[in-house]
Amino acid sequence: MRLIVRRLIDDIWHNLRIMSNKIEILIPKLIRRIRQERALSQEDLAHKAGLDRTYISAIERGVRNITIKSLSKILVALELDIDMFSAELMYENRRD
8 A cells, every 4th residue: 555655646746847847838828728618708717816817818828927826816717626727737738
């Protein structure tokens, strides 16, 4: 059992190390993809999240780094919990 847990932890750390190099690209790309899948405009998302449309645009373009607080607001607006977002992030990482 300990060996299985250890391998799982090693796999998670390996994936995180690989993903950390691309995180600034993956998060904006994922936010845009999910927003578009939900048929929301940047303005709609901004309104639901209580953020400015230009900030949403800058995040999606990778011009601005997103804060944890803003990410949280965006996830609530997209009706997405952190676990699902993490899973989508891992999926997006494997696609690239």
